[in-house]
Amino acid sequence: AALAASMASGQALRLFPSHDLSFTSVCSPVPVSYAVFDGPSPEPPLVFLHGLFGSKLTLHPWPRSWCSKLVLTVDARNHGDSPHSPLMTYEAMSADIHLLLRQLNLSRCVLIGHSMGGKTAMVMALQWPELVERLVCVDISPSETTAISGFQNFIAAMKAVDIPRGIPRSTARRLAEEQLRPAIQEPTIRQFLLTNLVYVEDRFVWRVNLDAISQHLGELMGFPPFQVDYPGLTLFLGGSNRRVPAVSPSHSDDYPEIDRLFPEAEIQYVPDAGHWVHADQPQEFIAAICNFLRFLPL
Numbered sequence: 001a002a003l004a005a006s007m008a009s010g011q012a013l014r015l016f017p018s019h020d021l022s023f024t025s026v027c028s029p030v031p032v033s034y035a036v037f038d039g040p041s042p043e044p045p046l047v048f049l050h051g052l053f054g055s056k057l058t059l060h061p062w063p064r065s066w067c068s069k070l071v072l073t074v075d076a077r078n079h080g081d082s083p084h085s086p087l088m089t090y091e092a093m094s095a096d097i098h099l100l101l102r103q104l105n106l107s108r109c110v111l112i113g114h115s116m117g118g119k120t121a122m123v124m125a126l127q128w129p130e131l132v133e134r135l136v137c138v139d140i141s142p143s144e145t146t147a148i149s150g151f152q153n154f155i156a157a158m159k160a161v162d163i164p165r166g167i168p169r170s171t172a173r174r175l176a177e178e179q180l181r182p183a184i185q186e187p188t189i190r191q192f193l194l195t196n197l198v199y200v201e202d203r204f205v206w207r208v209n210l211d212a213i214s215q216h217l218g219e220l221m222g223f224p225p226f227q228v229d230y231p232g233l234t235l236f237l238g239g240s241n242r243r244v245p246a247v248s249p250s251h252s253d254d255y256p257e258i259d260r261l262f263p264e265a266e267i268q269y270v271p272d273a274g275h276w277v278h279a280d281q282p283q284e285f286i287a288a289i290c291n292f293l294r295f296l297p298l
Helices: 002-009 022-027 090-103 116-127 148-160 169-180 187-194 210-215 217-221 254-261 282-292
Strands: 034-037 041-049 069-074 109-114 132-138 197-200 203-206 234-239 265-270
Touching: 041 090, 041 116, 069 090, 090 116, 109 116, 116 132, 132 282, 148 169, 148 187, 148 210, 148 217, 169 187, 169 197, 169 203, 210 217, 234 282, 254 265, 265 282
Parallel strands: 041 069, 041 109, 109 132, 132 234, 234 265
Antiparallel strands: 034 069, 197 203
């Protein structure tokens, strides 16, 4: 409501500045789906980007706690309610966010991205630093992710699920979970993947574009090369309970790359949290980010 009124009046939100759109044209941006949670301070809004196999609902329970800011949660392309596309790269996904900001006449935002969404946020900040007031990357760094074989197993198991037509949703979820169990033994991961099971035209299907994700998995596990840096304040927020932390001194490339690309970055760890920091320790997650945003100029 507040966002719509602001867009109509042109008073609360500054108009989006002119930019060279050649990059977004090459990457063929798509109009992504998003949800808006109004706050009394409309700008700069907080824009949340989820991880692989997630959706804009992944962070749904928390937005109204976010420091009285306007909040947008976004479905990445090939996820949630956003369009499917054969292209699934960080350059393309950052171009989608660029398009969204332009459509909403938002001149700046705070980007908060988890995992894949964190890499998308980093690419966005490196491509268009003038649009990103501050940056938060949750349990991810600008370096190679090593879990590609695990994601390949997830995709293969999801593709192999076969659910008969005409059965109740509860039965469909139970059958899908039983078929996923031999390949995916962790119950929480199975339940997370099952959030993508939807009923369409008398049958249950996966709403994520498994083919596009599979074809670009190598790129999604990597990070595009950049020779420029993002000069804004950045927070890398990791979970301390990971056997191999996503942001860690044990990863030889993490700290030098963070320092090179994000020279104003700070690194924090949330105690007793794994990869899904926001789900494992929601209050500590909120507190860390609100503290980082405390002195954000309006």
